[in-house]
Amino acid sequence: MATKTDKEGRELVEIRYEMGIPGTFAKGPIMGYFLEKLKEKELWGTRCGKCNNVIFPPRVLCPKCMVDMAEWVKMEDFAHIVTFDVVHFPTINPLTGEMRPVPYTSLFMVFPNGAGFFHFGIEHDPEKIKPGKKVVPVWADKREGRPADLLGWVLAEE
Amino acid sequence: MKKTRNVAIAGVGQTKHRGHREDVNLAELVSEAVEEVLADSMVDLSDIDAIVHGNMELFEGVHQPDMWHVIADGGYGKAGYRITTGGTTGTTLVSAADHLVASGMHDLVLAIGFEKQEEGMTTTGITNMSCPLWDREVQTGAITGTTGVIMMNKFGQKAEEAAAELRVLMATNARKNFKAHLRLDITRKDVLDSRVLAWPLRLLHMCPESNGACAMLFASEEMAKKLPQKKVWMHDHVTIHRQEFFDFAHLEDLNTHGEAARIIYTRNGIVNPIKQIGVFEMYDPSSWWALDWLGKFLFMENGEQIDMVLNGDFAIDGKFPVNPSGGVVSTNPIGATAIIRVAEAALQIRGDADDHQVPRDINLALASGFGGTFWTVLHLLGKDKPNH
């Protein structure tokens, strides 16, 4: 119990506590395959047979056409930047409960097959990051089939 | 929109929105807005048929707060449900209340939006909306400067000046609204000198975390005739979203505001929104987004809104008043933020917005809500009954 007072000197009573929410999430067959493939440094999406769009990460069906995806598609090992954010405001990672170090970079990217996606950039200098630049993935040394296996994306050597 | 019967706003109530409200708990905060809407509409709690109640539960970490809040809203034994659609929660509350009355299910419906952001951890709540199998790892909350980057590339320095000017205008308006949270006395230079959150987004461009609640009462036409308060009529509303499937490769696909506006204007014979709509309470989470979105709502493809900002056209006495309340950059108790837009638009039509009243007759008002997954809810209100 902490005690504070307001401007008029009245006592304000507060209770402080930490709430932990341990979670176990079923991957399902589609995301299960995708996450397993991270161990081999491979990125996979799915293609809709009707509109031909590739969705990355994969989904079991196309949200626009509401039909089952026709096939698995192995993504190229590079993408291009669409736009980006270099963020200087610390936020928490709800999967670990830890604050993310700042600055961090969010990249909006597109694969050569047209699939758009969002992930971390390793470069934090906004002068160096430009829409259209080519980026390649950076992998964790030890990969366990979890999102954290892919650390982020770095500008490709020209 | 086809309606079985007309729906009127019979009253509004809000707390003063503040950065600190340690003097009350969640239920007590909600009760302040409820007491005000009862006084404003001159209705007794026992007259209300149903209650729709909404916030972002993970923000405070209180699940099913509507159970606790029956002591604040008289919900014991009454019909109703809980709505939690992110930033749009408040406007979705209004849509739901409108449906409940228009359908003939209920004659008097109370909608309540609230948030006590000093309790709990907002960003944790926001990031938990993402799929835990992938997106949650990279979801970081609502701080983004990408719109600013795009506008700077397209329109140059003028866009940065206009975003800052728009923030100054919101501060000027908020100082006229004693219920607004941030009532800052700032200049363009202050905005441009404030610290960078995500370039070119700066601290003063961004909305605050506020504590507050807002309640509105919706009545059938029959019931509204018996109630003393000046009526404001629900004309139309639409919800447009992309859920989690927004396409990062084609950012133009994210124009849910433009899509919503096109539908509302077409259905309601609005060919010149600037002329026909008297005031717009727009959900502006940051001044950069506001600058871009004014162009989307008004179909200005060449950035004409930038010059309008610099001309003062969006001021309270300007050509097209936007957020006389001070907007979201001044006040942001998230579950209440969007319903405040509708409540403020209704007060403007009534002529009851006190010091921040637009100095002319308003027949039509627009109010928007915005949420994380490019989700727009747009409401059109009117002084006269709609012609359905």
Ligand SMILES: [Zn+2]
């Ligand atoms: Zn498809």
